[in-house]
Amino acid sequence: MVKICCIGAGYVGGPTMAVIALKCPDIEVVVVDISVPRIDAWNSETLPIYEPGLDDVVKQRRGKNLFFSTDVEKHVCEADIVFVSVNTPTKTQGLGAGKAADLTYWESAARMIADVSKSDKIVVEKSTVPVKTAEAIEKILMHNSKGINFQILSNPEFLAEGTAIEDLFKPDRVLIGGRETPEGAKAVQALKNVYAHWVPVDQILCTNLWSAELSKLAANAFLAQRISSVNAMSALCEATGADVTQVAYAVGKDTRIGPKFLNASVGFGGSCFQKDILNLVYICECNGLPEVANYWKQVIKINDYQKSRFVNRVVSSMFNTVSGKKIAVFGFAFKKDTGDTRETPAIDVCKGLLGDKAKIDIYDPQVSKDQIQRDLTMKKFDWDHPMHLQPSSPTSMDKVNVVLDAYEAAKDAHGICILTEWDEFKALDYKKIYDNMQKPAFLFDGRNVVDADKMREIGFIVYAIGKPLDQWLKDMPAVA
Numbered sequence: 001m002v003k004i005c006c007i008g009a010g011y012v013g014g015p016t017m018a019v020i021a022l023k024c025p026d027i028e029v030v031v032v033d034i035s036v037p038r039i040d041a042w043n044s045e046t047l048p049i050y051e052p053g054l055d056d057v058v059k060q061r062r063g064k065n066l067f068f069s070t071d072v073e074k075h076v077c078e079a080d081i082v083f084v085s086v087n088t089p090t091k092t093q094g095l096g097a098g099k100a101a102d103l104t105y106w107e108s109a110a111r112m113i114a115d116v117s118k119s120d121k122i123v124v125e126k127s128t129v130p131v132k133t134a135e136a137i138e139k140i141l142m143h144n145s146k147g148i149n150f151q152i153l154s155n156p157e158f159l160a161e162g163t164a165i166e167d168l169f170k171p172d173r174v175l176i177g178g179r180e181t182p183e184g185a186k187a188v189q190a191l192k193n194v195y196a197h198w199v200p201v202d203q204i205l206c207t208n209l210w211s212a213e214l215s216k217l218a219a220n221a222f223l224a225q226r227i228s229s230v231n232a233m234s235a236l237c238e239a240t241g242a243d244v245t246q247v248a249y250a251v252g253k254d255t256r257i258g259p260k261f262l263n264a265s266v267g268f269g270g271s272c273f274q275k276d277i278l279n280l281v282y283i284c285e286c287n288g289l290p291e292v293a294n295y296w297k298q299v300i301k302i303n304d305y306q307k308s309r310f311v312n313r314v315v316s317s318m319f320n321t322v323s324g325k326k327i328a329v330f331g332f333a334f335k336k337d338t339g340d341t342r343e344t345p346a347i348d349v350c351k352g353l354l355g356d357k358a359k360i361d362i363y364d365p366q367v368s369k370d371q372i373q374r375d376l377t378m379k380k381f382d383w384d385h386p387m388h389l390q391p392s393s394p395t396s397m398d399k400v401n402v403v404l405d406a407y408e409a410a411k412d413a414h415g416i417c418i419l420t421e422w423d424e425f426k427a428l429d430y431k432k433i434y435d436n437m438q439k440p441a442f443l444f445d446g447r448n449v450v451d452a453d454k455m456r457e458i459g460f461i462v463y464a465i466g467k468p469l470d471q472w473l474k475d476m477p478a479v480a
């Protein structure tokens with residue numbers, strides 16, 4: 001029986017391995033992590049991450065051919081294929097700080113693999129890494145190999161949170177990069193055999209190592225660039241009276257452009273886009289390509305602009321101050337159907353409002369109070385380190401309340417900011433909400449989830465990203 005071990009039981013390692021175990025009953029899959037609470041949660045009734053369909057997959061295979069363990073060394077030693085799916089955060093200190101990928105966790109995993117291995121292994125990069133990481137990993141493994149043969153493969157993951165199980169069941173493509181040698185080709189084939197259990201072989205793309213590594217960064221950069229493009233248009237729509245939804249629809253009808261990923265928003269979030277683009281920018285700079293670096297940097301700049309533009313709209317429309325005013329925040333996760341808050345635009349928007357001395361009441365169906373407190377008090381990029389290395393006792397947040405439903409958040413509030421597109425926000429009784437708010441009552445829709453005209457009929461002053469502005473907002477222009 002082929003044995004797989006995956007180092008890192010996070011958003012990628014957990015769901016990916018659960019699906020491999022489901023689709024390949026003839027393979028034993030063990031997911032290992034240094035975090036005891038995370039592994040305990042994977043072995044419990046309440047999994048450590050919320051992802052539609054995940055519970056079902058884990059319950060079907062756990063204890064049969066899917067295991068979660070903290071005994072990292074034992075399971076690495078026994079495995080034929082070792083996936084590495086550990087954090088690759090942005091460096092916060094030293095050379096490349098604020099841009100380069102911090103490969104500390106990756107390097108320590110590679111050294112451990114070299115230390116404990118007693119048989120040949122295929123080592124698979126599942127984490128998103130800078131181009132040429134495989135070369136560095138190869139050096140670490142070869143210099144410590146004791147005669148063992150290691151083949152390094154790059155197999156980047158393209159799942160999106162909230163749809164991870166669907167994406168893993170029906171990936172657009174699986175990408176495997178390997179060395180162009182007979183041993184490399186054999187390793188690529190071994191990994192291909194795993195995915196071929198359920199992915200049509202013509203969708204399994206095989207490339208050289210560097211193409212696979214770079215394709216992952218490139219795909220995320222292209223995706224994020226689409227959002228920054230439509231968000232840049234949203235600012236122009238507001239200035240001209242065009243409607244960004246209509247513009248995006250018209251643009252997306254061009255089959256060369258396509259309709260997906262063109263929703264204007266308060267900004268993109270998530271653990272990947274910003275981190276991976278910063279990493280790409282750094283690689284370009286290191287390769288003497290400042291023009292290319294600047295091109296991609298602009299995607300991040302527009303995203304930051306979009307978040308601060310939103311805060312400025314809120315403040316300026318409420319007579320240029322939110323000091324002492326209660327603002328209800330609907331949604332804190334970086335997108336719907338996940339409890340993940342990494343790099344969520346809600347952090348920057350809430351910090352912006354707090355900076356203007358607002359009082360905020362936050363409601364999100366999947367994010368805990370503890371997590372929100374951590375997010376609003378943590379330093380930039382600290383979130384992407386293993387849980388046990390993050391600050392555990394957040395400083396107090398006397399101007400922030402985390403509440404259990406949207407009605408409570410909006411009671412006596414001056415304004416509402418919708419920051420995540422949870423479906424339940426479409427179905428709320430906004431008349432009831434309006435009746436319980438201070439007047440004038442403001443609704444700032446950062447995700448275009450509510451029917452703005454209906455809200456206006458109720459009495460709200462409405463701001464919706466990229467939509468024609470209410471007269472009130474035109475009279476109170478925001479400084480971008």
Ligand SMILES: NC(=O)c1ccc[n+]([C@@H]2O[C@H](COP(=O)([O-])OP(=O)(O)OC[C@H]3O[C@@H](n4cnc5c(N)ncnc54)[C@H](O)[C@@H]3O)[C@@H](O)[C@H]2O)c1
Binds near residue numbers: 013127
């Ligand atoms: N989250 C996503 O949707 C997504 C999608 C595609 C790719 N990625 C990439 O995959 C990688 C992992 O992302 P994630 O979201 O799963 O991160 P995560 O933080 O959820 O999980 C990483 C896990 O690795 C563990 N870990 C770190 N060092 C370890 C070590 N030496 N030994 C054992 N365990 C160790 C941590 O404790 C943590 O539980 C990143 O490179 C990310 O960019 C993420």
Ligand SMILES: O=c1ccn([C@@H]2O[C@H](COP(=O)(O)OP(=O)(O)O[C@H]3O[C@H](CO)[C@@H](O)[C@H](O)[C@H]3O)[C@@H](O)[C@H]2O)c(=O)[nH]1
Binds near residue numbers: 128260262270334335
């Ligand atoms: O039209 C859109 C689409 C998305 N978003 C926002 O963009 C962010 C990222 O969304 P999404 O890409 O759906 O989720 P992620 O889980 O971050 O997935 C991205 O990042 C992963 C990690 O690398 C990749 O594997 C995925 O392919 C890639 O989509 C979220 O804040 C979304 O709200 C928009 O604002 N408008």
